[in-house]
Amino acid sequence: MIPSKQDVAAALERVSPYVHKTPVLSSTLLNEISGASVFFKCDNLQRGGSFKIRGATNAILQLSEEQRTKGVVTHSSGNFAQALSLAARSLGVKAYIVMPDTAPEVKKAAVRDYGGEIVECETVLSVREATAARIQEEKGATFVHPSDDTQVILGQGTAAMELLEEQPDLDYVVTPVGGGGLVAGSALSAHYFGKDCKTIAGEPLEVDDAYRSMKSGKIESNITINTIADGLKTQLGEMNFPIIMKHVDQIIRVTEDEIISAMKLVYERMKIIIEPSSAVAFAAVLNKKDLFKGKKVGIVISGGNVDLSKLPF
Amino acid sequence: MIPSKQDVAAALERVSPYVHKTPVLSSTLLNEISGASVFFKCDNLQRGGSFKIRGATNAILQLSEEQRTKGVVTHSSGNFAQALSLAARSLGVKAYIVMPDTAPEVKKAAVRDYGGEIVECETVLSVREATAARIQEEKGATFVHPSDDTQVILGQGTAAMELLEEQPDLDYVVTPVGGGGLVAGSALSAHYFGKDCKTIAGEPLEVDDAYRSMKSGKIESNITINTIADGLKTQLGEMNFPIIMKHVDQIIRVTEDEIISAMKLVYERMKIIIEPSSAVAFAAVLNKKDLFKGKKVGIVISGGNVDLSKLPF
Numbered sequence: 001m002i003p004s005k006q007d008v009a010a011a012l013e014r015v016s017p018y019v020h021k022t023p024v025l026s027s028t029l030l031n032e033i034s035g036a037s038v039f040f041k042c043d044n045l046q047r048g049g050s051f052k053i054r055g056a057t058n059a060i061l062q063l064s065e066e067q068r069t070k071g072v073v074t075h076s077s078g079n080f081a082q083a084l085s086l087a088a089r090s091l092g093v094k095a096y097i098v099m100p101d102t103a104p105e106v107k108k109a110a111v112r113d114y115g116g117e118i119v120e121c122e123t124v125l126s127v128r129e130a131t132a133a134r135i136q137e138e139k140g141a142t143f144v145h146p147s148d149d150t151q152v153i154l155g156q157g158t159a160a161m162e163l164l165e166e167q168p169d170l171d172y173v174v175t176p177v178g179g180g181g182l183v184a185g186s187a188l189s190a191h192y193f194g195k196d197c198k199t200i201a202g203e204p205l206e207v208d209d210a211y212r213s214m215k216s217g218k219i220e221s222n223i224t225i226n227t228i229a230d231g232l233k234t235q236l237g238e239m240n241f242p243i244i245m246k247h248v249d250q251i252i253r254v255t256e257d258e259i260i261s262a263m264k265l266v267y268e269r270m271k272i273i274i275e276p277s278s279a280v281a282f283a284a285v286l287n288k289k290d291l292f293k294g295k296k297v298g299i300v301i302s303g304g305n306v307d308l309s310k311l312p313f
Numbered sequence: 314m315i316p317s318k319q320d321v322a323a324a325l326e327r328v329s330p331y332v333h334k335t336p337v338l339s340s341t342l343l344n345e346i347s348g349a350s351v352f353f354k355c356d357n358l359q360r361g362g363s364f365k366i367r368g369a370t371n372a373i374l375q376l377s378e379e380q381r382t383k384g385v386v387t388h389s390s391g392n393f394a395q396a397l398s399l400a401a402r403s404l405g406v407k408a409y410i411v412m413p414d415t416a417p418e419v420k421k422a423a424v425r426d427y428g429g430e431i432v433e434c435e436t437v438l439s440v441r442e443a444t445a446a447r448i449q450e451e452k453g454a455t456f457v458h459p460s461d462d463t464q465v466i467l468g469q470g471t472a473a474m475e476l477l478e479e480q481p482d483l484d485y486v487v488t489p490v491g492g493g494g495l496v497a498g499s500a501l502s503a504h505y506f507g508k509d510c511k512t513i514a515g516e517p518l519e520v521d522d523a524y525r526s527m528k529s530g531k532i533e534s535n536i537t538i539n540t541i542a543d544g545l546k547t548q549l550g551e552m553n554f555p556i557i558m559k560h561v562d563q564i565i566r567v568t569e570d571e572i573i574s575a576m577k578l579v580y581e582r583m584k585i586i587i588e589p590s591s592a593v594a595f596a597a598v599l600n601k602k603d604l605f606k607g608k609k610v611g612i613v614i615s616g617g618n619v620d621l622s623k624l625p626f
Contacts, residue, residue, distance in 0.1 A: 023336035025358060044584045045338060271357045271617030273584040304584030
């Protein structure tokens with residue numbers, strides 16, 4: 001069930017022509033503050049503004065010619081909606097994006113800009129799923145889940161692969177965890193291509209379903225979704241959970257204040273725009289300074305799609 | 314008088330161990346909007362948050378051992394104050410920074426953070442110059458001008474050198490122009506190391522002293538300084554003006570609205586934090602689309618030191 005080393009390597013080779021090899025940045029001052037040597041893999045500078053183009057591209061590239069002519073469909077109102085639209089357009093494939101009719105106009109506009117066809121429906125998850133199923137039925141489009149799809153997971157892991165190519169002796173790879181695609185893919189990359197490199201996830205305390213899932217050994221849900229990290233409200237999936245159980249070392253929970261404080265540090269000192277979800281990983285490093293002290297730590301900055309008029313500082 | 318090709322190459326070799334080789338980024342969407350292939354050399358991601366560490370480092374490295382033991386002095390309340398402090402600290406040299414007593418506390422704090430010793434005085438230029446002269450006298454410190462110093466100019470040109478190493482066949486290098494150090498250094502790099510690569514500067518219409526200086530053939534001053542691009546209010550200098558006259562192709566003037574609009578595009582699409590002064594160069598490219606159409610254009614993003622609570626959008 002768990003993808004092999006060859007699967008991981010093949011995904012990188014497959015998506016590389018279609019995604020940016022994003023820069024790895026560091027800051028002397030943030031190293032001083034954290035006590036670690038931190039390397040930021042900047043997928044906020046990725047095409048579409050997040051790492052999600054990696055998984056979307058890998059999933060589409062694994063389709064048959066016939067499947068490609070019929071298009072792909074997903075339900076998402078976040079970064080995956082944009083990423084699948086953009087990846088599909090790059091590969092000449094039609095993308096149907098099921099979005100809640102309450103989604104902000106700016107998010108709909110971004111999907112349209114990237115060539116996706118929006119199918120609106122009610123916000124309720126069951127209705128969104130039913131709408132996606134109808135598109136599969138009517139159009140013959142292939143459903144691509146934003147995080148719980150093996151090809152998507154493998155694609156998301158390519159950011160950590162590239163990071164390890166530049167910094168082969170990382171002690172830790174740290175990512176945020178939401179739906180689980182990024183951390184699962186990164187954990188595979190670290191396991192197969194790192195040198196005893198552990199994978200750790202940061203998660204908002206307010207939506208600590210992944211933390212609780214690792215403790216209980218089964219997929220837990222969130223009761224509240226009261227976090228600024230709006231990309232991390234979803235729960236883990238059947239495909240990524242076994243990978244996470246096996247290859248993720250631990251999940252560090254952080255408060256909303258810690259997220260905002262880490263985000264501000266990155267803006268002010270690194271001069272890059274990151275989403276609150278991305279700040280969660282750096283917040284986790286700052287939260288457990290003893291663990292990371294003197295270590296080489298790679299952080300996957302997951303995205304930069306944020307409303308600049310609503311910065312929390 | 315004008316530095317040689319060897320001088321330019323030597324500066325890059327000299328400063329490289331002490332500065333980041335900053336990434337060159339591009340955006341499909343900004344290429345579509347501009348009609349050109351635009352490569353952003355991101356010195357907002359440089360140490361100290363601007364290109365100025367390059368010139369400061371080069372100037373200090375050209376001092377004798379005896380001069381280094383006595384330190385350096387400059388008057389600046391902007392990026393050069395931070396850059397000289399940081400460069401000096403890296404090289405074990407004392408830096409005295411003459412700043413107006415009206416300078417914002419945040420700027421003073423940044424200089425102190427980087428190890429610079431602040432000497433406060435009245436805002437008037439003559440007093441600032443006299444204060445710097447006194448430090449030279451009392452401490453034996455060497456004065457380093459923020460932009461009108463040959464070694465500083467050569468150091469500032471290294472950003473364009475690195476850009477040309479990655480993109481050798483640029484048609485244009487575009488930078489903002491304020492005191493003239495960056496554009497003069499970049500023009501030397503483009504002249505000696507480009508393939509028929511022209512250098513163009515962007516300048517706010519509100520402070521178009523460099524534009525008028527190129528027209529009249531003598532250094533002109535600004536009457537008003539009513540621009541958001543606070544790094545570009547100063548006038549050209551005796552050292553950089555001859556280089557600009559000889560090697561800068563033209564200066565494109567842009568309005569405040571054009572600056573803010575270009576800045577917003579870069580934030581939203583490139584996910585990087587840039588100063589208004591840096592946006593002036595991209596605004597110039599958008600202002601003269603016919604000139605740049607289909608061309609390969611390198612833009613030096615000069616810095617990212619900006620008050621995030623006061624973004625103009």
